[in-house]
Amino acid sequence: MYDLLKGLRVVEGSAFIAGPTCGLYLAQMGAQVIRFDNIAGGPDFRRWPLAQNGSSLYWEGLNKAKKSVALDLSRPEGRELAQRLAAAPGEAGGLFVTNFPAEGFLAYERLKALRDDLICVRVMGWADGGPGVDYTINAAVGVPQMTGPTDDDRPVNHVLPAWDLLTGAYAAFTLVSALLDRRTSGRGREIRIPLSDIAAATLANMGMTAEAALGGHQRARHGNDLYGAFGRDFVTRGGQRIMLVAITPRQWKGVLAVLGIAEPVAALEAELACDFVADEGQRFAHRDRLFPLFEQAFAARDLAELAPVFEADGVCWGPYQPLETAMADPRLFAGNPIFSDLTHPSGQTYPAAGAAATIPQDVRGPARPAARLGQHTDEVLAEVLGMSGAEIARLHDAGIVAG
Amino acid sequence: MYDLLKGLRVVEGSAFIAGPTCGLYLAQMGAQVIRFDNIAGGPDFRRWPLAQNGSSLYWEGLNKAKKSVALDLSRPEGRELAQRLAAAPGEAGGLFVTNFPAEGFLAYERLKALRDDLICVRVMGWADGGPGVDYTINAAVGVPQMTGPTDDDRPVNHVLPAWDLLTGAYAAFTLVSALLDRRTSGRGREIRIPLSDIAAATLANMGMTAEAALGGHQRARHGNDLYGAFGRDFVTRGGQRIMLVAITPRQWKGVLAVLGIAEPVAALEAELACDFVADEGQRFAHRDRLFPLFEQAFAARDLAELAPVFEADGVCWGPYQPLETAMADPRLFAGNPIFSDLTHPSGQTYPAAGAAATIPQDVRGPARPAARLGQHTDEVLAEVLGMSGAEIARLHDAGIVAG
Numbered sequence: 001m002y003d004l005l006k007g008l009r010v011v012e013g014s015a016f017i018a019g020p021t022c023g024l025y026l027a028q029m030g031a032q033v034i035r036f037d038n039i040a041g042g043p044d045f046r047r048w049p050l051a052q053n054g055s056s057l058y059w060e061g062l063n064k065a066k067k068s069v070a071l072d073l074s075r076p077e078g079r080e081l082a083q084r085l086a087a088a089p090g091e092a093g094g095l096f097v098t099n100f101p102a103e104g105f106l107a108y109e110r111l112k113a114l115r116d117d118l119i120c121v122r123v124m125g126w127a128d129g130g131p132g133v134d135y136t137i138n139a140a141v142g143v144p145q146m147t148g149p150t151d152d153d154r155p156v157n158h159v160l161p162a163w164d165l166l167t168g169a170y171a172a173f174t175l176v177s178a179l180l181d182r183r184t185s186g187r188g189r190e191i192r193i194p195l196s197d198i199a200a201a202t203l204a205n206m207g208m209t210a211e212a213a214l215g216g217h218q219r220a221r222h223g224n225d226l227y228g229a230f231g232r233d234f235v236t237r238g239g240q241r242i243m244l245v246a247i248t249p250r251q252w253k254g255v256l257a258v259l260g261i262a263e264p265v266a267a268l269e270a271e272l273a274c275d276f277v278a279d280e281g282q283r284f285a286h287r288d289r290l291f292p293l294f295e296q297a298f299a300a301r302d303l304a305e306l307a308p309v310f311e312a313d314g315v316c317w318g319p320y321q322p323l324e325t326a327m328a329d330p331r332l333f334a335g336n337p338i339f340s341d342l343t344h345p346s347g348q349t350y351p352a353a354g355a356a357a358t359i360p361q362d363v364r365g366p367a368r369p370a371a372r373l374g375q376h377t378d379e380v381l382a383e384v385l386g387m388s389g390a391e392i393a394r395l396h397d398a399g400i401v402a403g
Numbered sequence: 404m405y406d407l408l409k410g411l412r413v414v415e416g417s418a419f420i421a422g423p424t425c426g427l428y429l430a431q432m433g434a435q436v437i438r439f440d441n442i443a444g445g446p447d448f449r450r451w452p453l454a455q456n457g458s459s460l461y462w463e464g465l466n467k468a469k470k471s472v473a474l475d476l477s478r479p480e481g482r483e484l485a486q487r488l489a490a491a492p493g494e495a496g497g498l499f500v501t502n503f504p505a506e507g508f509l510a511y512e513r514l515k516a517l518r519d520d521l522i523c524v525r526v527m528g529w530a531d532g533g534p535g536v537d538y539t540i541n542a543a544v545g546v547p548q549m550t551g552p553t554d555d556d557r558p559v560n561h562v563l564p565a566w567d568l569l570t571g572a573y574a575a576f577t578l579v580s581a582l583l584d585r586r587t588s589g590r591g592r593e594i595r596i597p598l599s600d601i602a603a604a605t606l607a608n609m610g611m612t613a614e615a616a617l618g619g620h621q622r623a624r625h626g627n628d629l630y631g632a633f634g635r636d637f638v639t640r641g642g643q644r645i646m647l648v649a650i651t652p653r654q655w656k657g658v659l660a661v662l663g664i665a666e667p668v669a670a671l672e673a674e675l676a677c678d679f680v681a682d683e684g685q686r687f688a689h690r691d692r693l694f695p696l697f698e699q700a701f702a703a704r705d706l707a708e709l710a711p712v713f714e715a716d717g718v719c720w721g722p723y724q725p726l727e728t729a730m731a732d733p734r735l736f737a738g739n740p741i742f743s744d745l746t747h748p749s750g751q752t753y754p755a756a757g758a759a760a761t762i763p764q765d766v767r768g769p770a771r772p773a774a775r776l777g778q779h780t781d782e783v784l785a786e787v788l789g790m791s792g793a794e795i796a797r798l799h800d801a802g803i804v805a806g
Contacts, residue, residue: 003584004577004580004581004583004584005580005583005584006584016650017609021608024608025573025576029577029580043650043651046682046683046684047631047632047683048630048631048632048684048687049610049611049613049614049622049630049631050684051613051617052617056610057610057613057614057617058609058610058631059610060610061607061608061609061610061613062608062609062610064608108763125719126734127734127739127761128734130714130734131654131717131718131719132719132721133648133650133719135629135634135646135648135721136646136647136648136719136720136721137721138646138721139636139644139645139646139721139722139723139724140721140722140723140724140729140732140735141726141729141735142723142724142725142726142728142729143562143563144627144723145723145725146562147550147559147561147562148551148552148559149551149555149557149559152552152555154552155627155636155644155723156550156551156552156559156627157626157627157629157636157646158550158561158563158565159546159549159550159622159625159630160546160561160565160605161609162561162563162565162568162569165565165569165605166565166568166569166572169569169572169573169576170428170572170575170759170760172572172573172576173428173572173575173576173579174407174432174760176576176579176580176583177407177408177432177579178407179583180407180408180579180582180583180586181406181407181408181409183583183586189762189764189765190762190763190764191760191761191762192760192761192762192763193759193760193761194759194761196734196735197739197741197759197760197761198759199735200729200735200736200739200741200742200756200759201741201756201757201758201759202563202568202756202759203726204464204736204742204754204755204756205424205427205464205465205467205756206420206461206464206465206564207452207459207460207461207462207463207464207465208452208726209726209730209736209753209754210452210454210460210464210747210751210753211452211460212725212726212727212730213727213730213753213754214454214455214460214751214753216727217725217726217727218725218726218727219452219562219726222562223560224547224558224559224560226538226560227451227452227562228450228451228452228461229450229451231538233542233558233560241542241558242542243538243539243541243542243560244539245536245538245539247419247446247536248446251534279449280449280450281449281451281453284451311533314534315534316528316534316535316536316539317539318535318538318539318540318541318542318543319542319543320542320543320547320548320558321542321543321545322545322548322615322620322621323544323545323606323611323612323615323620323621323622324615324616324619324620324621325545326543326544326545326603327612327615327616329543331529331530331531331533331599332543332544332599332602332603333603333607333612336530336600336603338600338603338604339603339607344613348613348617350612350613350616350617351607351612351616352607353603353604353605353607353608354604355604356573356596356597356600356601356603356604356605357573357577357594357595357596357600358530358594358595358596358597358600359592359593359594359595360511360593360595361592361593362592
């Protein structure tokens with residue numbers, strides 16, 4: 001937790017990954033983030049993975065450090081409360097993150113009528129409002145066909161919901177950017193971020209659509225080979241698989257030295273009349289000649305012998321390791337200062353991530369757990385909407401709110 | 404191009420994907436982004452994919468809408484110019500994005516001595532400064548082992564550099580957040596964003612580390628099956644592969660209706676004493692019983708018959724299609740208003756993405772191409788550093804700058 005956004009109040013009406021990630025990033029930088037949900041939980045409230053008692057480890061991970069308000073969104077009065085929260089007054093507020101449909105009770109025009117300078121960031125599937133999620137959009141832009149072993153032509157879905165995550169981070173970026181503008185212009189706006197446009201723009205930004213347009217077809221599948229430079233997985237004598245990457249001339253020369261294959265590689269350069277140091281692309285173009293030299297060198301050496309030399313020479317590599325091994329790795333999880341041990345709403349105690357950024361000049365506050373569903377209903381109705389105790393009691397009695 | 408960040412000046416000294424993506428996002432929201440590079444180009448200047456003339460489609464995609472300054476960074480005078488640019492005066496400036504090492508000539512403390520309120524966002528590999536790139540970090544957190552067909556235990560690298568992209572978007576978010584704070588506190592800071600911490604925090608945020616900690620091991624590989632709900636690829640009678648996802652009750656009921664399998668699914672629910680509508684997890688737990696019903700239904704129907712009914716019923720699906728097919732899809736590329744036809748530094752004309760966000764209340768300006776390397780050297784030295792024509796000419800003569 002850092003304080004860069006201290007004093008801001010953001011309301012989140014969202015589910016799954018992109019919107020909640022946006023809210024999480026804002027909360028971890030110090031904004032007060034108020035998430036509202038249906039009384040029984042939103043559509044992501046029981047999403048796997050689950051703790052043994054059925055609590056969602058996913059939900060409590062993505063909603064850390066947020067306040068929780070529970071409303072009956074199936075009834076007009078509950079929906080009106082959601083609208084009033086999204087557009088609540090106060091200079092610190094008027095910031096709303098959602099993945100509710102662009103038309104409907106949380107449409108921008110309805111909220112703008114309540115607060116003219118509202119900033120509404122809306123995560124969408126397809127830009128036209130059609131249903132799309134990370135996995136369906138990913139299939140539609142061709143990534144699964146480029147992924148996986150070259151001896152198998154079945155498309156491979158990613159398991160990391162990369163488009164969702166990128167959309168969430170981009171949503172947080174656009175929200176603070178719009179706030180920066182509002183501070184001088186006084187203007188609010190709706191910002192729509194469809195997963196489909198994030199995916200299309202990203203492939204274009206990396207030159208992949210230009211490549212397909214100029215070449216007539218998308219990039220071929222290359223298995224675990226890094227496209228356009230030198231990189232692949234190799235297996236050591238002891239059977240440890242590692243990912244090795246050499247992009248810069250320094251990395252390339254370093255790895256040849258460590259593996260003791262500078263000589264045969266130089267002979268290959270002479271034979272092929274190419275320069276692997278100066279031109280990373282040649283390392284990719286001739287990888288079928290290079291890889292066997294590396295395979296042999298790795299097969300003759302143990303990782304215990306290689307790792308310290310790799311470190312000393314600045315070789316860029318990583319072990320393939322399962323997450324449970326990574327969790328004991330001090331560079332990733334165990335002892336990593338971005339993590340704090342917390343007891344979560346599931347009742348389980350395990351390390352929780354704070355902000356992924358580190359600001360050496362600032363004090364990092366500990367991560368904060370997710371709230372119990374509806375834990376802050378009364379507090380928020382009183383403080384943000386200025387409701388009296390009697391009004392709040394009536395809403396409870398009528399089953400419009402809970403918590 | 405939108406104007407949310409108009410008036411800001413950001414200096415970028417970075418390469419590859421994360422830093423340049425950060426700069427690109429800032430530029431597409433209206434900031435003036437000035438990228439400096441070595442005179443012969445940075446380490447990413449010839450990165451694949453390439454146009455036929457050797458120009459990098461990757462470089463010109465990631466550096467759109469930025470100004471370019473070329474300096475000899477191997478010489479002290481060139482390095483000093485880079486420092487002066489990063490820390491140049493002016494209220495609109497003092498914003499620097501880099502992936503140069505945390506120690507060295509672009510260390511924060513050196514730049515802070517030139518400008519006390521500098522905001523420096525530094526993308527890193529490992530948090531300790533060790534060399535790491537997307538693919539080596541990805542192997543180290545276990546994702547490749549969770550990816551790919553269940554009948555093959557080889558790890559599968561992703562081809563989408565998801566950690567780089569997420570880091571870039573998160574960097575843009577933190578830069579604007581720090582600026583919001585600086586506008587009131589007057590304080591600058593360094594913000595370090597290691598890929599390793601982005602990866603570790605992300606897996607934790609989604610509950611995957613909790614799952615591994617509580618269960619003793621990481622999630623098993625599930626092929627193309629969506630974890631914890633209903634989703635997989637299916638093949639139609641005509642051989643078209645589609646990704647189908649049903650998470651909400653509405654999506655689930657919709658797809659059963661379209662495929663005409665509500666009855667056998669109800670029989671299965673009775674047999675297993677479970678409720679697939681209410682509990683998405685049960686759809687995953689019993690997917691081996693459900694999938695054959697779906698496979699048969701798809702094998703008996705053509706996509707031409709299914710697609711309109713899917714659309715009408717709000718079924719969440721996407722075709723698997725190669726990028727060249729996606730590029731003719733009006734919902735993704737052809738006719739998508741986020742794209743503009745541009746002639747790029749490679750000399751090639753092809754559609755370029757603007758901001759992935761759409762702001763209905765604002766006018767979207769057309770995308771802008773990348774600069775020629777060094778195209779703005781003289782302009783930037785004059786306008787940002789206030790140099791005279793004579794000084795600039797001397798730097799050219801000495802080979803310290805080019806363009």
